[in-house]
Amino acid sequence: MKRKIVDKFMQFLIYSSGVIICGILLFIFSYIVIKGIASLNIDFFIRLPKPVGEKGGGMVNAIVGSFILVGLASLWAVPISVLTGIYLAEFSDNKKESKFIYVLRFLLDVLSGVPSIVIGIFAYSLIVVPMKKFSAIAGAFSLGIIMLPVITRTTEEMMKMVPRTIREASLGLGISNWKTVVFVILATAKPGIITGILLAVARIFGETAPLLFTAFGNRFWHRSLTDPIASLPLQIFAYAISPYEDWHRQAWAGALVLILIVYFIILISRKILLKYK
Amino acid sequence: MKNKNFADKTFFSITRIASIFCLVLIILLFLMLIKESLLAFNKFGFKFFISKVWDPVFEEYGALPFIYGTVVSSILAIIISFPLSLGIALFLSEFAGSKLKEFLSVIISLLAGIPSVIYGLWGIFVLAPILRGYVEPFLQKIFGFLPIFSGEPYGLDMLAAGIILSIMITPTISSISKDVFEAVPRSLREAALSLGATKWEMIKISVLKPAKQGIIGAVILGLGRAVGETMAVTMVIGNVHEISLSLFHPSATLASVIANEFAEATTDLYMSSLFTIGLTLFVVTIMLNIIAKFLVYSTTRKYKKLL
Numbered sequence: 308m309k310r311k312i313v314d315k316f317m318q319f320l321i322y323s324s325g326v327i328i329c330g331i332l333l334f335i336f337s338y339i340v341i342k343g344i345a346s347l348n349i350d351f352f353i354r355l356p357k358p359v360g361e362k363g364g365g366m367v368n369a370i371v372g373s374f375i376l377v378g379l380a381s382l383w384a385v386p387i388s389v390l391t392g393i394y395l396a397e398f399s400d401n402k403k404e405s406k407f408i409y410v411l412r413f414l415l416d417v418l419s420g421v422p423s424i425v426i427g428i429f430a431y432s433l434i435v436v437p438m439k440k441f442s443a444i445a446g447a448f449s450l451g452i453i454m455l456p457v458i459t460r461t462t463e464e465m466m467k468m469v470p471r472t473i474r475e476a477s478l479g480l481g482i483s484n485w486k487t488v489v490f491v492i493l494a495t496a497k498p499g500i501i502t503g504i505l506l507a508v509a510r511i512f513g514e515t516a517p518l519l520f521t522a523f524g525n526r527f528w529h530r531s532l533t534d535p536i537a538s539l540p541l542q543i544f545a546y547a548i549s550p551y552e553d554w555h556r557q558a559w560a561g562a563l564v565l566i567l568i569v570y571f572i573i574l575i576s577r578k579i580l581l582k583y584k
Numbered sequence: 585m586k587n588k589n590f591a592d593k594t595f596f597s598i599t600r601i602a603s604i605f606c607l608v609l610i611i612l613l614f615l616m617l618i619k620e621s622l623l624a625f626n627k628f629g630f631k632f633f634i635s636k637v638w639d640p641v642f643e644e645y646g647a648l649p650f651i652y653g654t655v656v657s658s659i660l661a662i663i664i665s666f667p668l669s670l671g672i673a674l675f676l677s678e679f680a681g682s683k684l685k686e687f688l689s690v691i692i693s694l695l696a697g698i699p700s701v702i703y704g705l706w707g708i709f710v711l712a713p714i715l716r717g718y719v720e721p722f723l724q725k726i727f728g729f730l731p732i733f734s735g736e737p738y739g740l741d742m743l744a745a746g747i748i749l750s751i752m753i754t755p756t757i758s759s760i761s762k763d764v765f766e767a768v769p770r771s772l773r774e775a776a777l778s779l780g781a782t783k784w785e786m787i788k789i790s791v792l793k794p795a796k797q798g799i800i801g802a803v804i805l806g807l808g809r810a811v812g813e814t815m816a817v818t819m820v821i822g823n824v825h826e827i828s829l830s831l832f833h834p835s836a837t838l839a840s841v842i843a844n845e846f847a848e849a850t851t852d853l854y855m856s857s858l859f860t861i862g863l864t865l866f867v868v869t870i871m872l873n874i875i876a877k878f879l880v881y882s883t884t885r886k887y888k889k890l891l
Contacts, residue, residue, distance in 0.1 A: 317784040318783060318784060320671060324669075327671075328688070335695075338706055338710050391606050407603075421869060422839060422866075424812070424842050424865070425862045428617075452613075485594075509697065513697075513702070515699070516815055519847070520847060543702070547701075547819060548819060555709065565701075569699060570694070
């Protein structure tokens with residue numbers, strides 16, 4: 308009898324943890340959605356921030372800035388990590404390279420666990436200090452580093468999932484090695500790799516910590532890529548900890564926009580993956 | 585033929601160059617942190633980690649308050665998150681049908697996808713007022729005699745940081761625990777059930793016990809995330825450099841002090857002290873990750889061999 312009661316009780320606890328996690332998400336979401344919608348207006352998307360203390364204005368520079376930063380980061384990090392992924396996948400059976408590959412894979416694994424704030428101060432000392440100013444380039448550099456381990460790993464895994472027979476068929480037709488890799492294996496693994504890239508993009512879109520001392524933020528339009536640049540998460544942070552009521556309102560509006568962008572990217576990546584599965 | 589070989593060689597050389605670039609970058613990251621930390625480390629030595637004084641005016645730097653804040657907030661997060669994550673993982677692997685499983689996985693990935701700055705925003709304007717107005721006075725009324733619940737309820741404090749962190753690491757711990765549970769062979773479960781065990785007894789004997797190492801790994805991985813988490817914690821922890829037993833007292837963590845003070849670090853020694861904190865964070869999170877991955881991997885591999 309006692310065993311049955313304990314059993315029912317534990318089952319109840321397990322079921323309720325499923326309910327609790329849904330409740331937490333709902334609790335957080337309801338605030339973001341309700342406060343966000345109440346705070347959003349056209350100005351938010353088309354106006355620059357107003358001077359300190361003045362009401363109104365928007366975050367258009369931060370929204371554009373975020374896209375620029377993420378675009379620049381992808382521009383350098385995506386090719387490098389896909390190429391590295393190809394290398395890891397193609398040479399993993401090669402005896403001569405095995406030590407280098409082992410070390411590289413380990414270090415990339417290590418990199419994926421490094422807190423983003425640490426990557427931020429690294430980019431600061433490597434780029435901001437020599438340039439003597441905060442810049443979009445430094446911000447994009449630090450965001451790109453965060454993308455590296457994610458994309459390298461998915462590229463390698465997806466390429467390894469391509470059946471051997473496909474490679475052999477291509478090579479058997481006399482197609483050269485590199486063409487087989489690029490036009491046959493990479494093409495077959497493409498949906499998976501794109502999913503990985505999109506997930507990395509979704510992640511860096513919301514990153515704030517690595518931008519604090521690199522992109523720095525800007526209340527105006529940036530004049531060039533070597534200038535400080537605004538970004539949506541940075542602006543939300545600055546407004547959230549400010550003492551102004553109207554800025555709090557805009558922070559909620561920013562949060563809603565940010566989360567919609569991030570979820571949209573994740574949604575597309577899921578769609579792509581499901582379509583090709 | 586020669587042409588073909590040349591193109592092949594060029595292409596693979598390019599991939600090799602990209603790989604070497606990654607390798608160099610990561611090594612450079614480590615070396616740069618060491619180089620920038622040297623000044624503070626030479627001056628303070630290991631005393632840096634046990635000194636309570638953090639005083640930019642007199643150029644005295646010790647990281648103990650931040651180490652304390654990091655340890656307490658992370659452990660608090662694990663204490664709150666662990667039972668919940670375990671419940672979710674068991675629900676997913678032992679109870680839920682495929683539809684429900686899909687639904688809950690989406691919920692968890694949505695939670696994991698929320699940027700940390702939004703957690704912080706929610707923490708400041710939703711969680712902190714609730715803690716200050718209801719939860720903390722309530723805890724104080726019942727457990728007020730305990731030193732951890734003493735002092736004025738503040739809202740933006742250690743407790744808030746622990747709760748926010750616990751929500752943020754739950755997706756990590758629960759999804760990895762689930763993977764570990766699913767790696768345990770079905771036959772173990774069937775054996776327990778056929779001997780007349782109730783469902784919970786079966787879970788205890790043939791899921792939790794064989795997966796123990798993997799669960800510890802998942803928890804350590806969650807701990808690694810909690811230790812390195814910056815924005816949400818910076819926004820809710822109150823940022824005070826004091827060591828206080830009370831969870832209702834504002835505190836600061838290794839990550840939050842970098843976020844807060846890096847931009848205003850005017851002297852070389854100040855800057856270098858913050859880099860030393862960054863290096864500490866780097867080393868600690870790496871160790872945690874390596875241990876965790878080893879534990880998770882060794883558990884799942886053990887059962888793959890059996891199959």
